[in-house]
Every structure is written in C-alpha cells, then in structure tokens.
Amino acid sequence: MRAGDRIFQNLTTGAGIFVVALIALIGIFLVVQAIPALKADKVNFLFNHGWSTNDPANMAFGIADLAEVTVATSLVALVIAMPISLGIALFLTQYAPAKLARPFAYVVDLLAAVPSIIFGLWGILVFAPTIEPFSEWVNSTFSWIPILAPGNIAPNVRGTIFTAGIVLAVMILPIITSLTREVFERTPTAQVEGALALGATRWEVIRTTVLPFGKAGFVGASMLGLGRALGETIALAVILLIPQGRNFDWSLFDGGATFASKIAQNYSEFNNPTSAGAYIAAGLVLFVLTFLVNFAARAIVGKKGE
Numbered sequence: 001m002r003a004g005d006r007i008f009q010n011l012t013t014g015a016g017i018f019v020v021a022l023i024a025l026i027g028i029f030l031v032v033q034a035i036p037a038l039k040a041d042k043v044n045f046l047f048n049h050g051w052s053t054n055d056p057a058n059m060a061f062g063i064a065d066l067a068e069v070t071v072a073t074s075l076v077a078l079v080i081a082m083p084i085s086l087g088i089a090l091f092l093t094q095y096a097p098a099k100l101a102r103p104f105a106y107v108v109d110l111l112a113a114v115p116s117i118i119f120g121l122w123g124i125l126v127f128a129p130t131i132e133p134f135s136e137w138v139n140s141t142f143s144w145i146p147i148l149a150p151g152n153i154a155p156n157v158r159g160t161i162f163t164a165g166i167v168l169a170v171m172i173l174p175i176i177t178s179l180t181r182e183v184f185e186r187t188p189t190a191q192v193e194g195a196l197a198l199g200a201t202r203w204e205v206i207r208t209t210v211l212p213f214g215k216a217g218f219v220g221a222s223m224l225g226l227g228r229a230l231g232e233t234i235a236l237a238v239i240l241l242i243p244q245g246r247n248f249d250w251s252l253f254d255g256g257a258t259f260a261s262k263i264a265q266n267y268s269e270f271n272n273p274t275s276a277g278a279y280i281a282a283g284l285v286l287f288v289l290t291f292l293v294n295f296a297a298r299a300i301v302g303k304k305g306e
Helices: 003-040 064-095 098-113 116-141 161-185 189-197 202-230 234-239 259-265 267-271 273-305
Strands: none
Touching: 003 273, 064 098, 064 161, 064 202, 064 259, 064 273, 098 161, 116 161, 116 234, 161 202, 161 234, 189 202, 202 273, 234 259, 259 267, 259 273, 267 273
16 A cells, blocks of 8 residues: 555544544533533433423423424424425426526525524514414414414414424525435436436436435435434524423424523523533433434435445
C-alpha cells in the first residue's frame, strides 16, 4: 500500500472512531448528569404526566406527556410530509423538464436553510390565524372522533399539535424530498427504457421500476425526517401552548410541550444541578429515541444496498 493511501486510510478510520467516541461520550455525560435527579424523583419517571422541578428537595417529574406530544407532532408532520415529498421527488425526476427541475429542486432545498425560529414565528403569527377557520370547522364537525376532539387548550385552536405538525411538515420536506430525489435518479436506465420500449406509460414505469427501486430509500429518508422532527426545538416552543391543569389526551387540538421545547422553555432552572438533571434526563430519552430512529433508517437503506 502506498504511503498516501495508508495516510488517507488512517485519517478516515480515525475520523470514524472519533465520531463514535463523541456519541458515546455524549451519552455517558447525559447518564451521569441525570442520575442524581432520577434518584431524587418522587414519582415514576417514565409513566408520570406531571413535571415539578422547582424545589430540588421535592421533585416529581415524568416524561409521559413529553413523549406523547413529541411523538404526536412528529407523526402528524410525517404523515403530511411523506406523500408531498414523494410527489415532488417523482415530479422532479420523472415529469419536469430539466430546465424546470433544477431550479425547482434548489428552491425546495433552500427550505432547509430557513432558521427554525422563522418557521415558528411564521407558524404562530401568519399560518395559525389563516388556518384557524378551517381548524375550528374540523374541530367542531368531527369532534366525535377522539383524535379531533376539543383539546386541553380549547377554545384556542392556534397553538395546537395540528398547527405545529403542519409547520413541522414544511420543515422536514427538504430532507425527505432531497434524499428521495437522489434515490429515484439512480433508477437503472436500462429498466426504465426497457419498460418504455414495451409500451408502458410513464405512470406504469414509475409503478413497476422507479418505486420498487427507490422504496427503501424513500422510507429511509422519511425516517431521517422523523429524526429531525423529534428534535425540533424553537419552532415548537413558539407555536405550542402549554395547557394548565390538563394532560395530553391524544387530540390534534391539544397543546403541550415536546422534549426539546420543554428544555428550551425552562432553561432558567438550570442554575441548580439537581433541577437541571431532570431536563438532562429528558434530553437523554430524546437522545436515545433519535438515535434509534436514525439507526433504523440506516438499517433500511443498508439492507436495500445489499
């Protein structure tokens, strides 16, 4: 092996080891810092819905509400973003002329460069008032469906999971669309041309060649988008309203706080190590959850590659 190849191999190996070690050190730090708070917790950390950490000597905090709101907002965003991203990716790779596809792709990718605080302000000041009549109609017309029942911040329908989920969907669109587009563009040309030569329509080509080839990539991209949604902080902290005296009840018109937004909104309590440890414990759960989602995405894409 040449000296240059050996140096490059050592550098890349070292970079990989450094990243793995860094992730491990972050996990160890979170565990060490969270243990004192977990020992001081008076209730079940995983299943309790309350959160009281003001008094370090009498703390009672649980992540049940935080976990449920985090999952709910992320799932709403994913359900909205996945079909739209799939449609955009198919349009850009299969239907749009090259002169239109390239600038359109740039515009979609630019959404990823917009700061999350901008999305949050736009969501609560512009989008929420605009969609309010529709939200009220859905809430009143379909209130017999538990997931669309009046929420814990009723009659307010602005700072809800419904609104936050739609804004979050816009935020993860660039990730899912970009990765899905890259996968679809790599569909073997021979398969596409063979299907066209046999008389297949454009939709039949997509259904029989493009989608089967890119299915795993699309699922992997969606999982990465889900990981991004789970960790969103500022936009959700701005949009979601915190209910008073009522827990999350799995309605899209509930308010609440996610793991990340809860930590961001209560940074003033970090002056006490024990109180800060409660939020670090919540951050540890989010860290593990996000890691598992991204690991699953990698496993799906890797399995397709084999």
